[in-house]
Amino acid sequence: MLGKRIVIMGLILARILRQGRHPRLLFCRRRVHAPSTIAPTMLSAARTRRRQKFGAIIAVLAATCGLAAASAQSADYLVSEEGKTLNLPFSDAVRVGNLLVLSGQLGNLPGTTELASGGMAGEARQAMENIKSILERNGSSMDKVVKCTVMLTDIAEWPAFNKVYVTYFPGPKPARSAFAASGLAFGGKVEVECWASAE
Numbered sequence: 123m124l125g126k127r128i129v130i131m132g133l134i135l136a137r138i139l140r141q142g143r144h145p146r147l148l149f150c151r152r153r154v155h156a157p158s159t160i161a162p163t164m165l166s167a168a169r170t171r172r173r174q175k176f177g178a179i180i181a182v183l184a185a186t187c188g189l190a191a192a193s194a195q196s197a198d199y200l201v202s203e204e205g206k207t208l209n210l211p212f213s214d215a216v217r218v219g220n221l222l223v224l225s226g227q228l229g230n231l232p233g234t235t236e237l238a239s240g241g242m243a244g245e246a247r248q249a250m251e252n253i254k255s256i257l258e259r260n261g262s263s264m265d266k267v268v269k270c271t272v273m274l275t276d277i278a279e280w281p282a283f284n285k286v287y288v289t290y291f292p293g294p295k296p297a298r299s300a301f302a303a304s305g306l307a308f309g310g311k312v313e314v315e316c317w318a319s320a321e
Contacts, residue, residue, distance in 0.1 A: 200260055204233035214256050217320060222262050226273065226315040227252040228308060235308050242279045242311050246286040249314045254290070262320040267296045269317040276311070277302035283312055 198217040205214045215224045229238045229245025232255070238248035257263055272287075274280060280300060288295075296316070306313050 222320040228310040272300035
């Protein structure tokens with residue numbers, strides 16, 4: 123609630139300053155009639171630009187504070203029973219409002235550290251299935267994924283990974299980054315991290 127009020131106050135202040143009005147007028151109990159000699163239309167261009175810039179900064183800071191406050195209050199750390207048995211030092215996902223942020227998923231079989239057979243194709247498919255399972259368990263789905271990050275131990279296997287990856291996104295493709303790493307947990311070939319919207 124506090125964060126929302128900060129955002130609203132910041133936006134109001136920004137609008138007042140963009141219009142060339144002095145913010146102190148907002149808090150006066152009696153109406154103040156400014157002399158025509160200092161009417162907003164007579165303000166210098168430099169002064170107007172300073173007010174606009176200051177107002178924009180206030181709005182951005184207020185919005186940032188509001189989002190931070192909302193995030194701190196609503197974060198939900200999600201760990202499945204399978205995840206708990208592995209006792210790994212991270213959550214399966216973290217939910218903040220309608221945003222679901224998944225930890226990177228390897229091609230390991232659920233509840234174990236054993237990697238799926240079949241090389242890159244097998245591990246890629248299992249990693250995507252792990253992602254799909256986490257999403258569906260937490261009110262989301264593959265068609266709600268908005269961003270993925272792909273880590274490969276060999277960038278030469280990027281095409282082989284893509285052959286599997288695209289089958290999980292037959293429609294619009296999420297934004298994505300991909301890079302090679304010197305090594306991944308459990309000796310895996312690929313790790314995929316996703317962000318998605320959720321109900």
